[in-house]
Amino acid sequence: MAAVGSAFAIWPFIDSMNPSADVLALGSKEVDLNDIDKGSTKTIKWRGKPVFIKHRTDEEISQAREVNLENLKDPQKDEDRVIKPEWLVVVGVCSHLGCIPLGQKETDVKGDFNGWFCPCHGSHYDSSGRVRKGPAPKNLEIPKYKFVDKNKIKIG
Amino acid sequence: MVKKFKNKTLSWLDYRLPVFSVLREALVDHPTPRNLNYWWNFGSLAGITLIIMIVSGLLLSMHYVAHVDLAFDSVEHIMRDVNYGWLIRYIHSVGASMFFLIVYIHISRGLYYGSYKYPREVLWWLGIIIFLLMIATAFLGYTLPWGQMSFWGATVITNLFSAIPLVGDNIVTWLWGGFSVDNPTLNRFYSLHFLLPFIIVAVVFLHIVALHKFGSNNPIGIDLTSKKEKIPFHPYYTIKDFFGFGVFFIIFGVFVFFMPNTLGHPDNYIPADPLVTPEHIVPEWYFLPFYAILRAIPFKLLGVLAMLSSIFILFLLPWLDTSKVRSCRFRPIYKQFYWIFIFNFIVLGWVGSKVPEGHYLIISRISTAYYFLHFLFILPILGFFEKTSPLPLNIFENSKVKKS
Numbered sequence: 239m240a241a242v243g244s245a246f247a248i249w250p251f252i253d254s255m256n257p258s259a260d261v262l263a264l265g266s267k268e269v270d271l272n273d274i275d276k277g278s279t280k281t282i283k284w285r286g287k288p289v290f291i292k293h294r295t296d297e298e299i300s301q302a303r304e305v306n307l308e309n310l311k312d313p314q315k316d317e318d319r320v321i322k323p324e325w326l327v328v329v330g331v332c333s334h335l336g337c338i339p340l341g342q343k344e345t346d347v348k349g350d351f352n353g354w355f356c357p358c359h360g361s362h363y364d365s366s367g368r369v370r371k372g373p374a375p376k377n378l379e380i381p382k383y384k385f386v387d388k389n390k391i392k393i394g
Numbered sequence: 395m396v397k398k399f400k401n402k403t404l405s406w407l408d409y410r411l412p413v414f415s416v417l418r419e420a421l422v423d424h425p426t427p428r429n430l431n432y433w434w435n436f437g438s439l440a441g442i443t444l445i446i447m448i449v450s451g452l453l454l455s456m457h458y459v460a461h462v463d464l465a466f467d468s469v470e471h472i473m474r475d476v477n478y479g480w481l482i483r484y485i486h487s488v489g490a491s492m493f494f495l496i497v498y499i500h501i502s503r504g505l506y507y508g509s510y511k512y513p514r515e516v517l518w519w520l521g522i523i524i525f526l527l528m529i530a531t532a533f534l535g536y537t538l539p540w541g542q543m544s545f546w547g548a549t550v551i552t553n554l555f556s557a558i559p560l561v562g563d564n565i566v567t568w569l570w571g572g573f574s575v576d577n578p579t580l581n582r583f584y585s586l587h588f589l590l591p592f593i594i595v596a597v598v599f600l601h602i603v604a605l606h607k608f609g610s611n612n613p614i615g616i617d618l619t620s621k622k623e624k625i626p627f628h629p630y631y632t633i634k635d636f637f638g639f640g641v642f643f644i645i646f647g648v649f650v651f652f653m654p655n656t657l658g659h660p661d662n663y664i665p666a667d668p669l670v671t672p673e674h675i676v677p678e679w680y681f682l683p684f685y686a687i688l689r690a691i692p693f694k695l696l697g698v699l700a701m702l703s704s705i706f707i708l709f710l711l712p713w714l715d716t717s718k719v720r721s722c723r724f725r726p727i728y729k730q731f732y733w734i735f736i737f738n739f740i741v742l743g744w745v746g747s748k749v750p751e752g753h754y755l756i757i758s759r760i761s762t763a764y765y766f767l768h769f770l771f772i773l774p775i776l777g778f779f780e781k782t783s784p785l786p787l788n789i790f791e792n793s794k795v796k797k798s
Contacts, residue, residue, distance in 0.1 A: 252568075255582065261572045281669065286574035288669050331574075334694065336553040337546070337671040357673050358550070359689070359750065375694055 266394030268386065271325065281330065281342050284393050288330035288338055289381060290354070291391075294365060299323050301352060302366035312377045316366040319380055327383055327391065328367040332356040333376035339363060354378070420606060425624035426631050427612035429789050433507075434610065435638035436500040442639055443493045444598065448591050450486040451535075458538065460584035462577045465540035466665045484654040490532055491657040492646055494680035497525060506732055508720030509611040515712040517604040520597055522708050527594045529681070529705075534587040536678060540580065541662030546675050548575045548583070554688075557695040574668060614792050615721025616785055623789045674749060682746030683739055687765065689750040690758040700762065707769050714769050716777025724783040728776055735768045 267284050269291065274280050279292045294302075302316040320326055332339050334356065340346040341354035341363075349355030349362035351370045356363075361372030368377040383393040398415050399405045408414040457476050459468040472479035501521070504510055510518035537548040552569050556562040571578030609624075618624060625631075649656065657679060661672050677685050687704050691697035707714075722729045738761050745758040786792035 255571055256568050257570075257572050258578065261576075261578065283669065286572060286576045286668055334553075335550040337550070337675070338669065358671060358675055373692055373694065 268392045271389045290330040292326040298365040328378040334374040422628040424627040428625045433503040438635040439496045447489050469539045484650045488649045506722045510712045520601040531590040534583045537583045540666045542664040543659045543662040545666035554698050557698045683742035686742040686746030686758045687762045690762040715773045719782045727780045738764050
């Protein structure tokens with residue numbers, strides 16, 4: 239009984255180290271998509287992390303959809319990773335140890351699968367943000383987002 | 395009332411608060427083996443370095459600001475504006491490297507002379523706990539200047555916890571106090587970096603209590619039975635320890651005054667940028683062997699477990715080493731393996747600083763395998779097969795043998 243009571247008493251101390259209300263309040267952000275041309279990408283900062291918004295070309299979409307799911311480390315259909323096929327929204331943090339993959343700039347290395355490449359430990363991601371090669375265990379995370387109108391999304 | 399001190403006031407006080415007689419027992423009278431060599435200086439060297447780190451750290455804390463917008467600039471403020479700030483900061487940053495160097499030598503001394511064996515197992519454990527606390531403190535402290543290596547080192551290391559199944563991500567968010575390494579993280583790291591050294595002091599105290607229970611081990615590793623084999627700590631070892639301090643301060647001073655940034659990474663003079671990862675993230679030199687073990691294994695969880703096991707395996711060392719003979723002097727075969735082990739550890743440190751690709755990756759895997767092979771296979775079987783040299787009966791017999 240005393241142990242259970244103590245455990246409950248300790249909880250506020252432990253929970254005080256979790257994200258505070260103001261940190262949680264920063265949780266959502268609206269992004270206007272009008273200035274992102276087809277074939278280009280944009281990085282925005284959300285919850286202290288970069289979010290990659292990629293306006294995909296038809297070719298990139300078909301590349302991402304033709305992949306045999308059995309070849310994937312973390313199998314996921316491209317259809318399940320987007321709301322509208324031309325817009326890919328992913329958190330730009332490598333699932334290995336949290337580095338930021340390259341591929342957002344025109345001049346960056348995009349890896350072997352035309353997406354992103356993490357320079358820290360060499361993980362390759364495809365045009366759907368799925369891990370294809372390297373030590374990363376999972377695909378790039380998809381944040382919660384929705385289209386508030388035709389060309390605007392709200393992340394978080 | 396037994397009069398322990400000539401001074402009446404001291405006697406009166408000590409009768410009621412016996413710290414003075416305890417201190418005299420520990421620092422003056424304590425019977426110490428007369429044959430200790432200079433490798434036994436590194437315990438007191440670690441002690442003085444801990445004190446230097448606490449004092450310099452306290453002074454830095456009076457000028458440092460733990461906030462993401464101000465931390466980097468406050469460190470530059472210490473370097474440029476604060477009186478002797480540059481000196482205090484360099485003492486603190488070089489001191490961290492010196493502390494690890496000393497402790498690595500101290501641990502190696504223990505490994506060579508079998509200081510972890512019966513009846514000093516708990517003394518050994520306490521030493522490993524101090525080492526673990528030092529690792530945590532050094533990692534937390536390296537985050538504080540909020541440079542690129544600070545930020546990305548903190549990101550990579552805290553992300554190790556995400557390898558824990560099911561609750562990993564929740565734990566990482568809890569450690570961060572947010573959704574990435576950010577201001578709440580910096581604040582708590584500062585708080586913990588301030589706390590841990592005092593916990594180290596407490597464990598050092600226990601380490602010394604355990605040491606004084608059976609006294610120091612010695613280079614020939616036999617139990618000393620006669621009083622003649624021991625001499626009082628003061629003045630024989632106080633003077634020897636002070637001599638050691640003098641030599642150490644010269645080396646320390648060369649680094650502080652002439653090459654203060656040699657042991658650090660230049661990228662940490664670039665302010666932290668959460669949107670740009672440096673091309674090649676490396677920890678401070680003293681973590682490289684363990685970093686190499688982490689990266690040698692291609693699976694995230696296993697890599698983390700291997701890295702942790704490489705330190706925690708030391709707790710089992712008193713039982714993994716099955717030989718009854720302590721000192722390497724009488725263990726001709728273990729002595730060879732000891733030096734191979736030390737060489738292998740340095741190789742691990744070297745590959746830890748390289749990009750884990752091609753032959754570096756292969757070397758790191760072989761070295762990692764050997765590291766564990768040493769503890770889990772070589773040490774246990776050596777105790778049964780090795781023919782040890784005859785042990786002397788006492789210190790004097792050993793020195794006679796040496797002369798003739």
